[in-house]
Amino acid sequence: MKYDVENRRIWFKGEIVNVNDARINVLAPTSQFGLNVFEGIPCYWNEDEKQLYAFRLDDHYERLLKSSRLLQIDCKYTKEDLEKALIDVVRANEYKENLSVRQTLFVDGFASWGAERPVEMFVAPIPRERTSAEYNKKGLHCCVASWRRISDEMLPPRIKCGANYMNSRLGQREALRNGYDSCIFLNDMGKVAEGPGSCLFTVKAGTLITPCLTDSVLESITRDSLLKIAKEKGFPTVERTIDRTELYTCDEAFLCGSAMEITPVLSIDRYQVGSGEIGMLTKELHMLYLDIARGKSENFKNWITPIY
């Protein structure tokens, strides 16, 4: 690390600058209405190889471009531009540790929420000791939120945009107010959707079960990775609609996402999940995922991009 976190360099409107020198117009649609689309891209440091690997870069950029297309934000960057900006800014900071890189396309200028342009970008690496595997081992006590997850007919959860996180916030704040760590949302059909910043898996009789992509969830890259890893390992998986009561009777449950990795859920609405301890399959999938992301596995090598 070349700079302390308060003075880290970020990529901002085509230049690499001190984070304190990056200014955003308060009247821009991004500031006023959350008109931005973004990715949180995990990068893992491999100490043996002295290498930093970005995880599933191409898939993150595919989703970013999809989000900007759906919101009709006029993105001027190609995938190659997006990747070069990330690599340049991480190298500029000389990071040799695990990171989450926030890559955001935002609508700047003085127009309102209907504007398509000007679109600008920032790329900000965030060192992530707090969301390391150690932190995630603790496990969470969750409630089912009284708020419903946003839906495809209203504010599509498939779009990863800043504004969608106000739905996440309502659920998360409710959970914390009521003494829980986090929440699980039901969708507008009353079926299980996802967490506020993560997808959900349960395990029942050895089968991994996760809601379908049409059940009001983000098309999570971690969810997709776990389904592929599980298939490769021969663990049974099923993508299907999940009832609320199934949450109370499953053997294991976990939330997953680029930031949360695989975080066990120990109870839901105070119903203990399984034995109340971290489940075997949860633990094994987390280790497999980390080995792949750190470049320590021969499998899925095409998912990782070396930064140095």
Ligand SMILES: Cc1ncc(COP(=O)(O)O)c(C=O)c1O
């Ligand atoms: C609502 C929601 N669902 C799921 C996820 C997990 O997505 P990913 O695995 O691509 O990080 C996130 C994380 O950004 C999220 O905000």
